[in-house]
Amino acid sequence: MADWWLPRCVFAQRTSTPRKRERRVIVVTFGGGVRYEDTLARDGWVNIPHLASDLVPQGLVYPVARHEGLTGHFNSTGALVTGSRQNVDAYGSEAPVTPTIFELFRKEHALPPEEAWVIATNKSFGLMGGSKLRSFGDPYSANVVLPKQLLISTIKAAVSTNAGPGVEDRRALAERMMLALDEGYEGFGWRVYESGRALGAELKATLAKSLIDYFNDPATPTSGDELTFFMTKEIMNRLAPSLLVVNFWDIDIAHYGAYSLYLEAIRRTDRLVHELWQHVQSLPQYRDRTTLIVVPEMGRDSDVAGNGFANHRSGDESCRRVWLVAVGAGVPKGAGTERPIRTVDVAPTVAQILGFKMAECEGKPLAELAF
């Protein structure tokens, strides 16, 4: 079935004792909901040239992956970071109900907050960094950065003083940026929740300044995911955390019903994933010790059985069928397996790589990776 992805078979590898903090993991959600047929299926390759030509040959591909929970962004991404299906408010007003990889990782190894990050384009992900469990939660949560929200608050602050960005009409800039950043592809109820883990004031100021500098650069970002990518690089450069979850989300523009914009967003995500991997290679703290896991958090509706690419609410197979590509440390090169996996397998796999326990979750570690 997926012969073209499977240049050679790969089998489970023996687990070895992890070397904490030596390994780093970046999980990228190829996010917003993307259909298998528009990406990893043969007709979809044209939309993911970097994955198809550059990353897959360097890594391991699972062409048959499945998301089994609710097909909303928060719950499906919640399943990725907890290893269990989540069933909380779709708009992000509730935290996951089981512990996240960030909490487990930080708690077991007594790591500082800078070691675990969520950088998300989706602005409802403020509570993605930690669960609502009493024994976990805030003390062990990941830092969550919603770059668009950070930019909004930065601009608000900047235009209120004379020390802001060098533009003539600060108010116009502020209004324009607020509007540009306040997108919500799904319409009703798309609220902004700013209740994620609060960043330290100094750290927040540093990141905010870098954003403003970025906007003063002629190569301004053209999408939320570009901004997320920029922020990810900043955090990697400054803090070199061991665990990052990067949420790309531009693909959800599919809700606007313009197929060409959806395809364009897929191609942009593909490029950004590739550029992120190149950035990993450029940093000594990451090169040769980083495992990159790329996975859509869910699919989108099929044309015939569902409601078409614009939605992800039918729960049909196309809405659940995804794929996973892993590359980097511990990953066999140019390999693939048709073994069906689930998106909930990502979290225990991360736990194995980084060497922390993840006893109670639905997923199983991906045994084809070397731990």
Place this chain on the structure above:
Amino acid sequence: MQFNAALTGDAAALARQHGEMLARLPATVHAFILVELEKWPMLFGPEQRYQRALLEHLSRVPTGELDQAVSGIGRIEAESGVNRLGERNPARFQDEAQALLRKRGLIVGWRGEVDGFFQKVDPVLEATLYAADAPRRLVVQLYGSGIAVQRDRLWKRFKGVGLRLPLNLEGTNATEPFLQALFGAGEPGRGGPALFAAAIESAPLDAWLIESHEALHALWKTSETSETSGRNDRGTSSASLTGLSYDRLRPYRDDLTRALNRKIQSGVESPQAFAAYARSLQIVPPAGTLLYAPDILLAFVRDVLITGNGTLLVNNTFVEWAAIQALRRAQPRVLVTRFGVRDKLKPFSSMVLFSQPRATDQIPVAQDPVGSFIDVEQLSYYVWLNAEKNPAYRKKTLYLFLAEGVDEMLAIRSDAPIAAQSGLTPARLSDVHATMAQWLGVSIPNGSGRPIGEILQ
């Protein structure tokens, strides 16, 4: 469970007549039916007929059989605690029930049971509602000029389906002559091309034009119903069919957007509350916006714009979603869609939901003819798919696909496959016109075209 539904007229009479049966249904199904009945004045004829047939059918089902048929739904309601909710307003009950089912992780199972129930009921109703000898239907989908049509990819989604026919455009490449040749010019006294007037007699909701721009509407502008003579103060002209134009609706869209934006700025307590607020908005389009504008159509337009993601922002998305909703709800005998070129997305996605980006946007609007072609290929396919899912159209419909300025068309008959043929003589647009007329059983005076045998045989 007893509900307090706000019902009047026929809806109240139906609820009374079938009250005993309704009370036996699981609460979620009972509430669903009452919510539909509450909307009775805003339901199109086919929707009303469906609800009536549903109630009559369920009342005829023996008690034991009905209890068995809904037992799965009832079990999940009991397990989730839905059946213990105290809310008596059916719409609010629905919201609370959905929330509870989600919270208990039972929403998927519940939805499966409900789908299973209606999968058994609907075929029985369809046999009642859609007679095999019902009049034929016509769906025409047009790509407007300006869309960067790639001939080698045109109607690619329909590979192997229908007949591709060469056209002799006889110089009618531009939009206006193309449309006039295809549909005929306006006929004095009939408010537009005779084809439409004859096909729908005096039922304006039986023929719909839905377009991104205004070219189809212009067919009526040049007819006897002038720009000014037939208008009233509710955004309508006296034309005898239904027309929706994304461009014409711009003032209305702007008003709607402003109202929604104000609400968001002032605070929204929940998605449900926001949706209820949006549904309550009574914004009337300016005079001349709609060809026909009864209250039911105003509600339809509002619902299309607030429930279809992107319909407020992308013209072709509006056309597709409005067409699909019209097919599903109003089931017109004739539907014509005309897609156009959409604007490019601004850097950093400055098309902003429920706000007015252009007012503060300093980047000039640019069109995206290439992206538009990719979009409309998908969207016209979805319109066809949705029509074919509908028993009103299945096996009764001729689908025609044309692109202005392109000397080829695609014809699909849902009642019989049309064999692919080569070496066909190019047809003129007047021949296509005659084909549509013959398919609909309409007599067109002074028609110069000949029906296309390859389609109609």
